[in-house]
Amino acid sequence: MTSPLTLHDTAHAKINLFLHVTGRRPDGYHLLDSLAVFTEVGDRLTAELRTDGNCTLSIHGPFGTGLSSTDDNLILKAAQLLKIHAKSSFGAHITLEKNLPVASGIGGGSADAAATLRLLSTLWNIPKDLLKDIAPKLGADVPVCLAQRATRMQGIGEVLKAVPAMPAGGIMLVNPGVAVSTPDIFRRFSANGGPKSRTEPNLPCHWDGMEHLVSVLDKTTNDLQPPATGLAPIINDTLQAISFSTDCLLSRMSGSGATCFGLFPTARSAQLAAQELQKQYNWWVWGGAFASAEK
Ligand SMILES: C[C@@](CO)(OP(=O)(O)O)[C@H](O)COP(=O)(O)OP(=O)(O)OC[C@H]1O[C@@H](n2ccc(N)nc2=O)[C@H](O)[C@@H]1O
Numbered sequence: 327m328t329s330p331l332t333l334h335d336t337a338h339a340k341i342n343l344f345l346h347v348t349g350r351r352p353d354g355y356h357l358l359d360s361l362a363v364f365t366e367v368g369d370r371l372t373a374e375l376r377t378d379g380n381c382t383l384s385i386h387g388p389f390g391t392g393l394s395s396t397d398d399n400l401i402l403k404a405a406q407l408l409k410i411h412a413k414s415s416f417g418a419h420i421t422l423e424k425n426l427p428v429a430s431g432i433g434g435g436s437a438d439a440a441a442t443l444r445l446l447s448t449l450w451n452i453p454k455d456l457l458k459d460i461a462p463k464l465g466a467d468v469p470v471c472l473a474q475r476a477t478r479m480q481g482i483g484e485v486l487k488a489v490p491a492m493p494a495g496g497i498m499l500v501n502p503g504v505a506v507s508t509p510d511i512f513r514r515f516s517a518n519g520g521p522k523s524r525t526e527p528n529l530p531c532h533w534d535g536m537e538h539l540v541s542v543l544d545k546t547t548n549d550l551q552p553p554a555t556g557l558a559p560i561i562n563d564t565l566q567a568i569s570f571s572t573d574c575l576l577s578r579m580s581g582s583g584a585t586c587f588g589l590f591p592t593a594r595s596a597q598l599a600a601q602e603l604q605k606q607y608n609w610w611v612w613g614g615a616f617a618s619a620e621k
């Protein structure tokens with residue numbers, strides 16, 4: 327069987343529906359408990375086989391400007407690491423359509439790295455099992471982005487537990503245009519007292535719809551939201567604008583920010599809310615469905 331020479335994949339945005347910081351490792355990394363889900367919106371990647379062994383990258387799309395296509399890009403880091411681990415003599419040219427805002431708490435770079443691993447493992451004919459070992463070396467968020475399914479994420483992001491699929495419903499993402507550095511937010515979180523003890527949230531075996539999901543999320547929070555709003559107060563305005571939207575069930579920040587999300591009864595109501603917000607603010611706004619939700 328011959329391998330295809332060009333492949334496409336989508337790196338879906340990762341949203342932390344809740345994010346509790348539960349402790350700190352001796353190396354400074356924070357222990358997390360988070361429900362990570364994925365939305366339909368994402369970056370698009372194309373990989374073309376190169377037989378000369380080189381890995382190269384070109385970038386376009388609304389958030390491509392300013393993103394380097396050299397070796398510090400997570401896409402090329404992922405490609406090089408896979409090449410070394412699998413001892414492959416192949417290379418690839420990867421094209422990234424950057425649709426997601428950068429450094430914004432929705433794991434765009436991590437999702438791109440995971441998509442690169444998926445694409446190149448097929449293009450270079452490498453067993454998928456290897457990807458689980460490589461993903462954590464690229465960043466704490468990369469393992470969860472490999473499968474792009476709703477997952478409970480613990481440890482520093484390497485302990486992944488199955489959770490029920492998202493119910494049919496809607497989500498709106500809003501980024502007010504400020505880039506927030508993840509290490510800075512964790513530093514501020516620690517400086518403000520660090521993790522506090524709490525009971526681990528219990529998740530059910532099945533979601534009986536969006537209202538059920540929201541009733542469980544209401545007992546959770548994003549511990550990184552206070553340090554992030556301290557650094558970028560515009561996040562508070564973003565959360566307020568989302569919560570004022572028609573039919574909004576819950577508004578919260580994702581990851582280390584600054585992207586915030588709103589949950590809605592349907593994908594259509596999330597789309598309509600996004601259209602309304604887009605008219606009022608010069609922010610990045612998207613509304614639609616979860617990736618791999620129940621139909
Ligand atoms: C906070 C989260 C929640 O999903 O999302 P984002 O805001 O990045 O989307 C992730 O844990 C981010 O994962 P990721 O962006 O891959 O982090 P990494 O590159 O591994 O680490 C960047 C830096 O963040 C801090 N860090 C990251 C993860 C973690 N569990 N504890 C930490 O303290 C460390 O200072 C580390 O040097």
Ligand SMILES: Nc1ncnc2c1ncn2[C@@H]1O[C@H](COP(=O)(O)OP(=O)(O)O)[C@@H](O)[C@H]1O
Nearest residue numbers: 399400401428429430431432433434435436438
């Ligand atoms: N392909 C990529 N897409 C986005 N950011 C990247 C990429 N490669 C490297 N980076 C760097 O990774 C950092 C985190 O970006 P990103 O993954 O978008 O953040 P977050 O996880 O907070 O959404 C940024 O400083 C960015 O310069």
